[in-house]
Amino acid sequence: MRGFSQAISFLRESPTRKIDAIRERLKRENRDIINLSAGQPGIPPPIEIRSLLAKQLLEERGMDLYGYTPSQGIIELREAVAEDLKRLGGIDVDPGNIVIITGGQEGMFATFMTILNPGDEVILLDPTYFGYKPIIEYFSGRIKRLALSMDEGFKIDVERLKELITSRTKALVLVSPDNPTGNIVDRDTAKAIADLARDKDFWIVSDEAYRTLIYEGEHTYIYRYAPDHVISINTFSKDPGIPGWRLGFVYGPSDAVPKLKLAAEEMTYCPPVVAQRFVAAYLRSEVRMKHLRYIIEEYRSRRDAAIEALRNYLPEARFIIPRGSMFVFVDMSRYIRDSERFAEILLEKFGVTVIPGTYFSDIYRAAIRVSFVVESIDRIREGIRKIGEAVSEYGESL
Amino acid sequence: MRGFSQAISFLRESPTRKIDAIRERLKRENRDIINLSAGQPGIPPPIEIRSLLAKQLLEERGMDLYGYTPSQGIIELREAVAEDLKRLGGIDVDPGNIVIITGGQEGMFATFMTILNPGDEVILLDPTYFGYKPIIEYFSGRIKRLALSMDEGFKIDVERLKELITSRTKALVLVSPDNPTGNIVDRDTAKAIADLARDKDFWIVSDEAYRTLIYEGEHTYIYRYAPDHVISINTFSKDPGIPGWRLGFVYGPSDAVPKLKLAAEEMTYCPPVVAQRFVAAYLRSEVRMKHLRYIIEEYRSRRDAAIEALRNYLPEARFIIPRGSMFVFVDMSRYIRDSERFAEILLEKFGVTVIPGTYFSDIYRAAIRVSFVVESIDRIREGIRKIGEAVSEYGESL
Incomplete structure (x- = not known):
């Protein structure tokens, strides 16, 4: 009989999609919306690489720019990625x-x-x-949570992590630099987690989407410490800034790679060729490090403006200063209790989008994630000023 | 413990990938390979649309060309697709x-x-x-097969189809225009299948990848006859010819659409924005119908050359003349028995790639799929001449 898969009922629309949809509606009503919710950069990729692609579109006569590629990706790009990991991470x-x-x-x-x-x-x-939650639930995995504390800078207590390990533990998901907190897992913690993974034989799924967006400190490539136990997930969405082009890479041990390749091949056959060519040129170009320094500097000053505005307009809000990624995770429990309701009011009445803490946490239900990479400094300030306005007007009731 | 999913063991590398890999190796040895295996077109998309994209890459200053899109796709493209289905299919x-x-x-x-x-x-x-087979097996579906006969032009006998229907029948997969045979399901058969699907309440998964590549006759949009029972799968790989850009569309009834959208969102978040903008411009441009007429005329003459060469060089081969798609499915049972072994020898010794019939059929194990859209007419002829050479040299032993 006609009908649907039971398993697919685990899937839910991404919460950012929900906010996006409301924002699109308000935009059509010509409302000016300050976007402090997006997980994508506000700076387009460098003009030098865009020009190169434009030239290829006009001049190349064969199918190289349009045809399928090997499902694992073109060798030029995989080599460029390997060089990049060596250069930036020493691995x-x-x-x-x-x-x-x-x-x-x-x-x-x-x-x-x-x-x-x-x-x-x-x-x-x-x-x-x-x-991660919907994907794990879709594959009938069971989720256990390790609570982190803002007071401890969201540092992972490896002894407490150890207590969660059972014979059924398949994986730990690490996101560093972190979304939503902007925290970076330090080297000693990474080493200790790697030791534990080798000892107890579980996977570390290491989400390194923001590995190049570091404002202070450095990113630890945990693969170095447990190469047989790490699957590292990476994206080109944040750097060079082509989220809508859909391109990234994973790496891991030799027994995992053919399976990862097959899984991706079954879903999409091969990654988009035009994005592959674009990023291969970017990673090997002279503008790469220049562009990276430029966006880091730019995003750092936007972050600093956000921090300053939070201190000015929301003096009782609590947060850690993000050392990487694109977000400040702001505990608003002195002002509000229900971040979902607050985010809705903030958008409808004040024209500012943020992501409610409930989407990231069972604990920080009164937090909001504030993105600082899409809007200009002035508009970040204005957005946070409006958040202040919103809590003084509605905070009591939420 | 570390380890892997059981279910993923159902996935196998695509057979075209295997051939591709050997071909790449021989290419690196500077062997000239005649490609009669590829499922992708040999004509790049129109220069007018490539120029438009080049201009956008150089001139647009915001993130519109680089950012995420709604997971269902940009509205401009969905509207353009709806217009296209109306114009070409009247649906x-x-x-x-x-x-x-x-x-x-x-x-x-x-x-x-x-x-x-x-x-x-x-x-x-x-x-x-x-x-289709690996995907269905991955989701633990059970495959039943309806044998079609070349003698009957691969026509579907709806009475025999009916005999296969049980209370567990979830779907029938139709590929029309067909890969590998080039056959087109005629309107009466489509209607009868649609009636059966409504009556017995199962899904028709209608793969219409080649719907615009029709050389004689016309494509029947089966959705018209069973709109609540058809999920139609389409691609822009063949027209406008951007297989490596990864873009297509599905449509179906209103209860299926949100689930299809969620499934795609969970896999890839959103379709590639640059391809979406490109195809939206293409579908609505004046060059669209002109380009389509051009590629059809070009591919038709290549098909005719392939047919003629088959008759010349392989007079005992049997096939139907493909009225659509990109392939001739050639029964070589008068010459060989083992198409996999033959395809390997053909590639290694004669530098010609084809896809063995075993990948498509349990019955036509001595057939080969010959693609006529990648190579020039001269090289198609030469490739088929070499197939003739190969059978006279090795046919006895295979």
């Missing part, structure tokens, strides 16, 4: 261990499609990126 | 019932992710496109 990853994917989302889906059996346990931090 | 599909996808492969995966429960039966024709 040696063979191009054969890299699978180019159609965006970080496919990387996440392919990873759990590759490793999970029904009933397997996966440890998620709280707070953490909301994209 | 009314609301843009709200269209989901833009990251290529036909994602459409196939999302469709079975949406409809299949373990143990559900899916009817595949024999021969049929090899992409």
Whole structure:
């Protein structure tokens, strides 16, 4: 009989999609919306690489720019990625261990499609990126949560992590630099987690989407410490800034790679060729490091403006200063209790979008995630000023 | 413990990938390979649309060309697709019932992710496109096969189809114009199948990847006859010819659409924006029908050359003249028995790639699929001449 899969009922629309839809509606009503919710950059990729692609579109006569590629991705790009990991992270990853994917989302889906059996346990931090829960539930995994505390700078207590490990533990998901908190897992913690993963034999699913967006400190490439136990998920959405082009990469041990490749191939056959060519040119170009320095500097000053505005307009809000990624995770519990209701009012009445803390956390239900990379400094300030206005007007009731 | 999913063991590398890999190796050895295996066109998209994109890359200053889009696809493209379905097929599909996808492969995966429960039966024709079996098996579906006969022009006998229907029948997969045979399901047969699907309440998964590549006759849009029972899978890989850009669309009834959208969103978040903008411009441009007429005329003459060469060099080969798609499916049983072994020898010794019949059929094990859209007429002739050479040299032993 006609009808639908039971398993697909686990899937829910991404919460950012919900906010996006309301924002689109208000935009059509010509409302000016300040976007402090988006998980995508506000700076387009460098003009030098765009010009190169324009030239190829006009001049190339064959199908190289339009045809299928190997499902693992073109070798030029995998080699460029390996060089990049060496240059920025000092790690040696063979191009054969890299699978180019159609965006970080496919990387996440392919990873759990590759490793999970029904009933397997996966440890998620709280707070953490909301994209993992529906995928794990779709593959009938069981989620355990390790609560992190803002007071401790969201630092992972490895002894407490150890207590969660059972014989059914399949994986731990680490997001560093973190979405939503902007925290960076320090080297000693990464080493300790890697030791634990080797000792207890579970996967570390290491989401490194923001690895190049570091404002202070440095990113630890945890693969270095447990190469047989890490599947690393990466994206080109944030750097060079082509989220809508859908391109990223995963790397991991040699027994995982063919399966990750097959999973991705079954979903999308191959990653988009035009994006692959574009990023291969970018990573190997002279503008790459220049562009990266430029966006980091730009985003750092936007972050600083956001921090200053939060202190001015929301003096009782609590947060850690994000050392990476694109977000400040702001605990608003002195002002409000229900972040979902607050985000709705903030958008409808004040024209500012944020993501409610409930999407990331069972604990920080009164927090909001504020993105600082889309809007200009003036508009970030104005948006946060309006958040202040919203809490003084509606805070009591929420 | 570390380890892998059991279910993923159902996935196998696409057979075209295997051939591709050997071809790449021989190319690196500077062997000239005649490609009669590829499922992708040999004509790039029109220069007018490429120029438009080049201009946008150089001149647009915001993130519109780089950012995420709604997961269902941009409205401009969904509207353009609805207009195209109206213009070419005379069917009314609301843009709200269209989901833009990251290529036909994602459409196939999302469709079975949406409809299949373990143990559900899916009817595949024999021969049929090899992409469906692994996906259905991955979702624990059970495959039943309806054998088609070349002698009857691969026409579907609806009475025999009826005999395969049980209470567990979830779907029938139709590929028309067909890969590998080039056959087109005629209107009366489509109507009868639609009646049966409504009567017995099963899904028709209608793969219409080649709907615009018709050399004689016309494509029947089966959605017209069973709008609540058809999920139609489409691609822009063949027209305008951007297979590597990964873009297509599915449409279906209103209860299926949100699930198809969620499935695609979970896999890839959104379809590639640059491809969406490109195809929206293409479908609405004046060059669209001109380009389509041009590629059809070009591919038709290549097809005719292939047919003529087959008759010359392989007089005992049997095939139907393909009225659509990109392929001739050639029964070589007068010459050989083992098409897989033959395809390998043909590639290694004669530098010609074809796809063995075993990938499409349990019956036509001595057939080969010959693609006529990648190579020039001269090279198609030369390739088929070499196939003749190969059978006279090795045919006895295979």
